Amino acid sequence: MNKKIWQAALLGVLLFGGKSAVFAQGGYADVLLRMGVASRSEAMGRAYTAVIGSPESAFYNPAASTAMESRMIDLSIRALPLDRSFSYVGFSTAIRPKSKNTDVQKQPLGGGLALSWIRAGVSNIDGRDSDGEKFGSYSNSQNLVNFTFGLRPGERVAIGMTARLFWNRFPNIGEDDATVSSRAFGFDLGTLITLADGLWLGAVYKNINAKFSWDSGKLYERGTSTIDRFPKHWRIGVAISRLHKNFLFALDLESSDKQDPKLYAGGEYAILPQANLRAGIRDGNPAFGAAYRFALGSRVSYLHYAFVAQPDEVSAEHIFSWSFQF
Template identity: 25%
Template sequence: MTSRIRNTALGLGIIMMFCVSAANAQNYAAPFLRMGVGARAMAMGTAQTAVANDATAAYWNPAALHWLHKFEVSLMYTGGLEADRNYNYIGASLCAEKLGTFGLSWLNSGITGIGQYDDGGNKTGDFDVANNAFQLNYARGLGGGFALGIGAKYLQENLADNDGWGVDAGLLFRPYDELTFGFMMRDLAGEYGEDNVPYEARFGVGVNPWKGVTLTGDLNAVEDEEATLDIGAAYDFHVSDNVSFYLAGGVNDMVETDQTNRGFTAGFGFGFKSFALQYAFVEEPQAFLNENHRLSVNFYFQECNDFKSAMGSLKRKPREEAMVAKTDGPKEFIHRYIFEGNPSLKLSLELLRPEVKDSIESVWMETGGVVSFPGINFATGSAEITDEFARVLDGAAKLINEHPEIQLLEVQGHTDNTGSDAINNPLSQARADAVRNYLISRGVDPSRLVAKGYGSSKPVASNANEQGRYQNRRIDLVRIR
């Protein structure tokens, strides 16, 4: 606890140092860069600096890309803008093993169908005005709950044939799963045509006081303008393992200024296994802008390699027991719960990669954390749990029940490549189901567990030798959220 308090103080200190550093500019340019993206984000009053959790994080705080665990694509359409204006967004995120997370996006704003007339007042045709921002982002975890993100953008306008550039930077600090601090500098430096792009500084806090509830607030300052406060809230409800629903609301610009009024926002969305549909009603704080509607579609693809079991890099002997990969808690905490009552099992920390070993603080305290049980946990060719493995699962059930913040675990069944898929796939599913049912029998809420068999499709070691096949015959408990 002391280290977490120390890290919290350090994180806030670093964020405050960022807050007092900013670029100086004199002219306003590219206002379309500050209109916001993503229906869920807009429905929450644009207060996203600390809580952005999809591909739009590249816009709200590039550091948040670090916590995205899948290849994601987000598309947004805006309807209801005056004067035939359009404002649309496409963004994608991809995390690469050992390298970090990358974001790529395109933001488009403009007006279509503007009449063109000759000196006599006769219409000669129509033309369009378009502003585009193409952005590349990168994020990486720094350890201790910190993540850093940077972004570079290329700006282009067709009417005056202007182009330009901009640089963004963001910092995120998550001392606990339920508490996050974020800081974002948009256009820390940048030019558009002959004008400098004004910087925008945002400091945000996000909390999750109850299951499914998110509360957040952003203090927002654009250069040469009065600071504003954005607030938002969302409630996420999971109908089933693969279907979810949310309601969101917020206020864009709580502090009224000479230039702005309070803008109320609201929205809802549906999430499925591989995609999500989102809607937001947005009342713009600027009096000269009218109400508008944001529609978003997000697509989720395969998980990134970063969040697979770290066992592939281990050299283990057969019958070496359960290991914990990507954890962050005291060794004694792990040993007390997972291995209590079973002295033959031990946590072989010396076998973990140094970067994993150094980060161990608690089990499943971060999404993507994996507890892996390799070896002979079932009777040969069956889904019957051995007595030894049952004692280990008793400890796992106790841990899960004592940590309600662990909302969903996927029980994954894996086999080696001995035998055909016709045998391995149903066997791995049956074993995953058996573990899920056993944990439920020990008091774990069924809604917190989902079982899936992967057969031999996700090896973590070579199947060319017995040691590798031993590691591949395993049960993984993976924290999904």
């Protein structure tokens, strides 16, 4: 019985109080969304609401999917302490229907499409009783699939929506090795306005209708059901490249119904035609990175790296990404 009590207590910590320990992002349901995605956005401090040109852009603002110049795929992994893992795959392309009509007013609407998958997990979580004796080892895995669609109702205005499907799973909990899991569905709405050549304004409203429903009935007879709602986020950002042809600067402001406002800033400078340096700051945490462009057969490919300081982490994060156009 004592073991059951401690297992139930551990589950409560993992579900509702342990996300800070597991992912170092706080105890809210949207922890996976707040881990970022790939190297470019991380190196630029996640100031990405108005930045265009990669599948990462569609993750932060669904309207940015309409601004892709070619089809692109992102692959990313990161080195994390505390037996954690994180990987990301993203694809994005613009949709530009062909028309024989030369009248600009009668051209079909352009758009954009993006898909991405994120997986994060942690293993080797010790379950211990009040005497410090280990009674088990636990793990958690989370998966997120994003489907994004955008439209351009005007030459300088784009709108978009992202539908998100989450899976959160705790296997082998309890004496019968039961699995406790939950799914959630939510969506984001975004807009992107080209104020002038090289000047963009973006806004997004995130986590609409998203919530986890947890049921501990599989663990013990008098289990309970709990709703864990995602915080809703509002974000506005600006990106500018017209100050210098080799320099991009971005600034984001984010607010939430459950968290204090946060400021994000970042920049990217092309030191060579095929090499970029990046730096940013995310709510006071610095980040740095670089990218190298090279030919892979007849295609253009990129290698990205980001270093992100984490004051509440055992060590900083190292993020590696590979992007290629096709």
